[in-house]
Amino acid sequence: MPPFRRICTQIAPQAGSITSLSVGQQNISQVLVSQQPPQPPLQGLRTAVQPTHKFFSIDTAPQSMIPSLQKQRRDFFLTQRLAGRRAIITGAASGIGLATAHLFAREGAKVLAVDLPGDRLDAAFKGTAILTHGQSVADMDAPDQILEAARTHLGGVDILFNNAGIATNSLVERTSDEDWDRTLDVNLRAMFRLTRAAIPDLKTSQAGRVINTASVMAEGSGMGLSAYSASKSGVQGFTRALAIELGKFGVTANWLLPGAIRTGMTQGLWDQRPEIADTWANKAVLRRLGEPDDIAKVALFLASDDAGFITGQGLSVDGGLSLRIGG
Numbered sequence: 001m002p003p004f005r006r007i008c009t010q011i012a013p014q015a016g017s018i019t020s021l022s023v024g025q026q027n028i029s030q031v032l033v034s035q036q037p038p039q040p041p042l043q044g045l046r047t048a049v050q051p052t053h054k055f056f057s058i059d060t061a062p063q064s065m066i067p068s069l070q071k072q073r074r075d076f077f078l079t080q081r082l083a084g085r086r087a088i089i090t091g092a093a094s095g096i097g098l099a100t101a102h103l104f105a106r107e108g109a110k111v112l113a114v115d116l117p118g119d120r121l122d123a124a125f126k127g128t129a130i131l132t133h134g135q136s137v138a139d140m141d142a143p144d145q146i147l148e149a150a151r152t153h154l155g156g157v158d159i160l161f162n163n164a165g166i167a168t169n170s171l172v173e174r175t176s177d178e179d180w181d182r183t184l185d186v187n188l189r190a191m192f193r194l195t196r197a198a199i200p201d202l203k204t205s206q207a208g209r210v211i212n213t214a215s216v217m218a219e220g221s222g223m224g225l226s227a228y229s230a231s232k233s234g235v236q237g238f239t240r241a242l243a244i245e246l247g248k249f250g251v252t253a254n255w256l257l258p259g260a261i262r263t264g265m266t267q268g269l270w271d272q273r274p275e276i277a278d279t280w281a282n283k284a285v286l287r288r289l290g291e292p293d294d295i296a297k298v299a300l301f302l303a304s305d306d307a308g309f310i311t312g313q314g315l316s317v318d319g320g321l322s323l324r325i326g327g
């Protein structure tokens, strides 16, 4: 057995996968091949090797495994872009937030997933290392509670992904004060209040990041979208000002403008009326709907070191939906 000094734990979902690579060793072609049934991921670094695991050099692994092991080794080194980062993600029980929570965790982040309390949130992360906090972001004490959970369980915050949102649809003349306030409360006010609470932690982070989810409806709009568009335009204005204030602390603040994405927000309507989904897919120049992963990957980029010189910017992730003025 090679003298593994330090083992990165990355428990593979199935036997025959790379579960660990030696760190600080010359020979990085040594791979650990799990003989174990599926296991949940473990956190952190371990120094002991489980006796039930067998070691192979990639050169002596069974021939049939070599292509897969080579690919996994490459992937392993390309990943872990958020190693050691601590992330709060709101709206994490579904859609974009759910995909992002899993992606951030796979990339090495410690994640606190925030969403409305209930079975859906618990079920979404059961058996993973992702921690959950069930509370409406619009609650008065939500910022204090969420930050306390992050400080206690993650040790602070490096990345704040304000993503929770609701869609409302009602003509202006029929929109009640309550509907207006609820939309603005969840989509904008809660974002402001949680960000304000996280600023002390972000300032002390080595790579503080705020990522806010707006929408293509921040720049365009549609029938019945006055409250939603107002809230999402507000996200842009808020994030621009935030970027200016936090820049001197090395903290970036950017926002995403997703197009038509297949999530909990849209799937119900699209199932009932597939022609609406088709219309959105055809409006996009890439001729398809977006998937949660399409947005999660861009959130990962903005959260990573690669985006360290980007701040105060909105990134459209819409397959070209917002590109066409006509035709």
Ligand SMILES: NC(=O)c1ccc[n+]([C@@H]2O[C@H](COP(=O)([O-])OP(=O)(O)OC[C@H]3O[C@@H](n4cnc5c(N)ncnc54)[C@H](O)[C@@H]3O)[C@@H](O)[C@H]2O)c1
Pocket (backbone or CB within 6 Å): 090, 091, 092, 093, 094, 095, 096, 097, 114, 115, 116, 135, 136, 137, 138, 163, 164, 165, 166, 167, 186, 213, 214, 215, 216, 257, 258, 259, 260, 261, 262, 263, 264, 265, 266
């Ligand atoms: N799906 C799209 O086409 C689309 C397009 C543009 C922007 N967006 C934005 O993307 C974000 C994520 O939405 P999604 O599309 O993944 O939809 P989704 O409904 O699948 O996920 C939104 C999540 O936010 C949670 N949430 C709602 N109100 C909350 C509250 N008060 N407190 C805590 N959590 C709350 C929901 O429970 C849900 O899990 C939203 O801000 C939405 O406005 C979505």
